[in-house]
Amino acid sequence: MSSTNSFERQPPLPRDAIISFPGHHVMMVTFNRPKALNAMTSAAQYDLEALFSWYDNEPSLRCAIVTGAGRAFCAGMDLKEWNQTNARRANGEHASQPPMPRSGFGALSRRHGKKPVIAAVNGLAFGGGMEMVANVDLVFAANSAHFALPEAKRGVVALAGSLPRLARTIGRPRAMEMALTGKSITAAEAKDWGLVNAVVEDGTSDCEVLDRPVVKAALCCAAEIVDNSPDSVIISRAGIVAGWEDGSAENASRLLSENWEFALNEGENLHEGVKAFAEKRAPQWVDSKL
Template identity: 80%
Template sequence: MAMKSQGFKRQPPPQSYAAVSFPAPHVMLVVFNRPQALNAMTSAAQYDLESLFSWYDSEPSLRCAIVTGAGRAFCAGMDLKEWNQSTARRVNGEHAGQQMMPRSGFGALSRRHGKKPVIAAVNGLAFGGGMEIVSNLDLVVAAKSARFALPEAKRGVVAMAGSLPRLARTIGRPRATELALTGKTITAAEAKEWGLINAVTEDGPSDGDVLDRPVVKSALEYAASIIENSPDSVIISRAGILSGWEDGSAENGARLLSENWEPALNEGENLREGLQAFAEKRAPKWVDSKL
């Protein structure tokens, strides 16, 4: 799926790893596209993705993004050959160059704060870095054959891209410990029971069009539900949830949300449009967010 011009303010940055398309109004679909390597990521791929998601946040017409994987994996983590080479250079005292992942974390998503929501459509293996991505996304849908794991301890490394403290908050310390210290694999059904994911779908063929997969169709339905609402309200509501998750107490999160966002919400066109549409008993006509 090649990128197509959509009348964007700026065109999206080119990608060496991901296939990017726009399957519905206001929606960006990102397909991790290295199926022969189970979509393992190189460092170059991660910096490309950082540029892409920065562009997504700045493009007014886009309101929701979906990530999925080509073939039979969502993402099997870091390219271990590159990781081994980087470690060897460091041991030999050679200059390692730039960090293997950007500040926004693995795949530019595992530590991303961002402005707009990203939904995962997990179609297969989400191991290592793939699991770290899942741990930080806004909504997660998984095919019933999807599998999740943090196998780093089996390789003598650690999941350092942000998932460990986030999983402790999302699924609780005992279950996060079970994943990280044993390296066990859990099913989509277990992940839903643990509160890691939102929904489980039927499987789809790994070699067909990703848009035909039930898991991607479900993610698109979630995206459509989000897009029906005020883009300003979506951005600020998401910020409030992240504030409660990242910034300590619930009251501190509420204070920060009010101080940082309430004036912008009140001055925006979409708040006035939403209230006026309610009074006039009609559907609101949202405009692209200026936040």
């Protein structure tokens, strides 16, 4: 993490992840257990929940990217830890907290949040990794990336939020195929199914994370997002999420207007955007106060 960043409050440092700030107003989180294919422990997920809460409340940040170190994005839950937890339960011990936070696997699979998160999927996105992908806002995938919900092969179920979300995103038949067979799909299939925005070429095996084509694509998208009014981005995202979660376009439109229209109209950025257009200049956005 660069010491040159000036934040209202310094970010919490998560276990098993690296935080960086590779672009103006952009945070990147790199899952960092490459030898374990970035499988996540429960403690690491609670750390990520604290981090993404901080991100949503840090005015200077407007977009986040998540990716994985090594050859995987995330292979899901740490099954060794899960096995140990099962053994403790069999001995009558009780867990002090649920295995994952309220925001779901990796703090993303059920996250509502305020600001956008982009996934740069560099390799395997299995189990919990797939569940995170199902709920982030945009997805870029390397050509060699694969996506799967193999839970049924291990006697468990993808309970972190992806099943109903995938039914909406890729349709019931394809969601059933993934969940009931446990088969993996390629990046090209994922794009064809509407799960990812774009597929890009693979990086070399010794490529630094920031030099990977998939991360560069995510950074280019993030740069386009942060060039826009941060107020407009937050409210536009809220409208899409509301329609996706609720299923009623009219109800989502009503809630969007009731919850956000006054704040948008009273905000500095709306007035700046209109004024900049009239004066034929680039707008100078301020950090969102929403």
